[in-house]
Amino acid sequence: MSGRIDQILAVCGLTFTEAVRQKFFYIVVLIGCGMLLGSGYFQQFDFGIDELKFVIDFSFGTLFFLGSILVITAGTQLFYSEIENRTAHTLLAKPIRHFDFLLGKLCGVQLLMLLFVMILCGLLTGLLYLRVQALPFMEGDVLVRYGELWLYGFLQWARFGVLGAVCLLVGSFARSYLYAMMVSFFFMLVGQLQYIAQESYREIAFLPLRWLVQALAWVFPNLQVFNVGDQLGHMQAEGLPFLVVLQLLWYAAAYILVYLWLAWWNFKRREL
Amino acid sequence: MKAKSAVEYPLLERLQSWAVALLVLVGAALVLKPVKDVCWEAVQAGQAELRVDSLNESVGQGVVLGVLGGLRSLVADFAWLELNRKWEARDRAGLGAMIQLVTSIDPRPEFFWINSARMIGYDVPHWRIAEAGGYGLVSETEQATINMEQAMQALALLDQALSYHSGSARLKLEIGQIYLNRLQNYELAADWFLKATKEKDAPYFAGRVYADLLVRLHREREAYAFLKELYLNLPEDPMAQGDIVLERIRELEERLGLAGEAVFHSGAD
Numbered sequence: 439m440s441g442r443i444d445q446i447l448a449v450c451g452l453t454f455t456e457a458v459r460q461k462f463f464y465i466v467v468l469i470g471c472g473m474l475l476g477s478g479y480f481q482q483f484d485f486g487i488d489e490l491k492f493v494i495d496f497s498f499g500t501l502f503f504l505g506s507i508l509v510i511t512a513g514t515q516l517f518y519s520e521i522e523n524r525t526a527h528t529l530l531a532k533p534i535r536h537f538d539f540l541l542g543k544l545c546g547v548q549l550l551m552l553l554f555v556m557i558l559c560g561l562l563t564g565l566l567y568l569r570v571q572a573l574p575f576m577e578g579d580v581l582v583r584y585g586e587l588w589l590y591g592f593l594q595w596a597r598f599g600v601l602g603a604v605c606l607l608v609g610s611f612a613r614s615y616l617y618a619m620m621v622s623f624f625f626m627l628v629g630q631l632q633y634i635a636q637e638s639y640r641e642i643a644f645l646p647l648r649w650l651v652q653a654l655a656w657v658f659p660n661l662q663v664f665n666v667g668d669q670l671g672h673m674q675a676e677g678l679p680f681l682v683v684l685q686l687l688w689y690a691a692a693y694i695l696v697y698l699w700l701a702w703w704n705f706k707r708r709e710l
Numbered sequence: 711m712k713a714k715s716a717v718e719y720p721l722l723e724r725l726q727s728w729a730v731a732l733l734v735l736v737g738a739a740l741v742l743k744p745v746k747d748v749c750w751e752a753v754q755a756g757q758a759e760l761r762v763d764s765l766n767e768s769v770g771q772g773v774v775l776g777v778l779g780g781l782r783s784l785v786a787d788f789a790w791l792e793l794n795r796k797w798e799a800r801d802r803a804g805l806g807a808m809i810q811l812v813t814s815i816d817p818r819p820e821f822f823w824i825n826s827a828r829m830i831g832y833d834v835p836h837w838r839i840a841e842a843g844g845y846g847l848v849s850e851t852e853q854a855t856i857n858m859e860q861a862m863q864a865l866a867l868l869d870q871a872l873s874y875h876s877g878s879a880r881l882k883l884e885i886g887q888i889y890l891n892r893l894q895n896y897e898l899a900a901d902w903f904l905k906a907t908k909e910k911d912a913p914y915f916a917g918r919v920y921a922d923l924l925v926r927l928h929r930e931r932e933a934y935a936f937l938k939e940l941y942l943n944l945p946e947d948p949m950a951q952g953d954i955v956l957e958r959i960r961e962l963e964e965r966l967g968l969a970g971e972a973v974f975h976s977g978a979d
């Protein structure tokens with residue numbers, strides 16, 4: 439058993455090392471940090487909401503948007519490059535199981551995403567702390583709930599895990615890198631919009647279309663459940679019950695397992 | 711003759727893979743449904759824009775929300791700047807489209823709804839009258855029709871806003887103002903001012919305006935009772951302007967012919 443864990447950790451370590459050496463990762467991190475640092479500038483274009491809420495919204499949006507791009511691009515690339523360069527062939531010729539290989543890959547990508555989330559959340563916490571110190575406020579007032587900023591980051595990380603597993607599934611049957619990436623992006627988009635299908639299928643009168651829409655809601659996970667930015671961080675935000683946080687994590691973990699299993703099911707039957 | 715296995719038929723094998731994948735995904739969706747429903751309910755409760763009332767309206771908004779997440783507030787701000795450009799150019803069609811766009815992208819700020827309603831209800835009638843030849847040429851009946859049409863559009867927009875901000879005193883006051891200033895319908899204006907006073911973020915003046923409207927509707931006794939109640943519940947805040955409320959109470963007592971024991975004893979007398 440410890441041998442299998444060592445193998446998974448080895449694949450994970452290699453995947454992570456390869457990922458952090460990629461220029462793309464640095465570019466995305468730099469853009470993310472730039473956007474967060476520039477949120478004060480963008481705030482002058484804001485009309486509707488208060489300054490801290492704007493900075494929190496903007497930063498959550500950056501984390502969500504850039505993180506999705508990073509996980510799909512890096513996840514697909516790191517898996518597919520193993521197939522394209524035939525290194526997967528060499529690796530799987532050794533006594534490493536297909537499932538362990540996929541799990542190691544996913545863990546490597548998740549480590550990369552953890553680093554990304556921590557950098558952005560750390561920067562956001564620092565920025566907000568400095569801004570709050572400069573604002574006139576009554577002692578004891580809590581303008582920003584810093585812990586919730588990290589909770590949002592953690593929940594997004596769980597969502598990135600689902601997307602990472604989707605990339606493995608798509609990569610397990612895709613014949614080209616570009617195809618795998620595009621399909622993963624579409625998958626994410628459908629997952630984000632699935633709630634519309636789920637909520638409105640009853641309105642559709644045309645029966646086959648109604649069934650199709652209902653099927654969409656069954657096949658794709660509702661990724662919009664992780665869109666909890668409005669409920670976290672700001673003093674006026676309602677917060678998220680602990681039970682809901684646990685259930686969100688359970689929802690993500692279950693889908694990660696399902697996609698990982700499906701990826702394995704496809705991958706083991708694939709001729710490399 | 712030996713039967714061929716699925717592996718010997720690539721299409722069958724592929725179909726088998728798809729069938730397994732679909733079965734697993736549908737199974738997972740069914741098993742996880744209770745968990746997802748609880749999470750979804752909690753997320754929807756905090757974000758009104760996630761409630762899907764109409765498919766047509768929700769698709770565009772859903773795409774923005776799904777793809778941009780928190781970045782939508784910045785996109786909406788830039789769209790608002792463009793909306794102001796249309797307003798300056800007195801482009802009615804463009805203004806309507808931009809209002810729809812801004813409020814769809816980010817329906818959270820009341821600022822967008824209130825200012826859009828003001829443009830529709832107060833500015834556009836002047837543009838339409840000017841386009842038709844100006845106040846000198848357009849008959850009063852036509853002017854009233856234009857005012858009515860635009861006011862109804864503004865009210866429809868604010869009604870839509872209330873579906874996102876049901877407890878907003880500012881939106882209710884804005885509706886009251888349109889009934890009062892554009893439609894001169896004091897009855898409905900009073901109703902909306904009263905609704906606004908019941909919200910926790912209601913400004914102090916809302917109650918005073920409501921009482922004034924009751925007086926205009928010749929419901930002095932109601933206004934008197936309301937002001938007495940209002941005065942007794944005012945906080946110790948100079949902004950609450952308790953002296954003005956008391957002054958109005960005294961005016962009404964005079965008008966109602968109340969004297970002696972019948973007058974209100976404020977404790978400040």
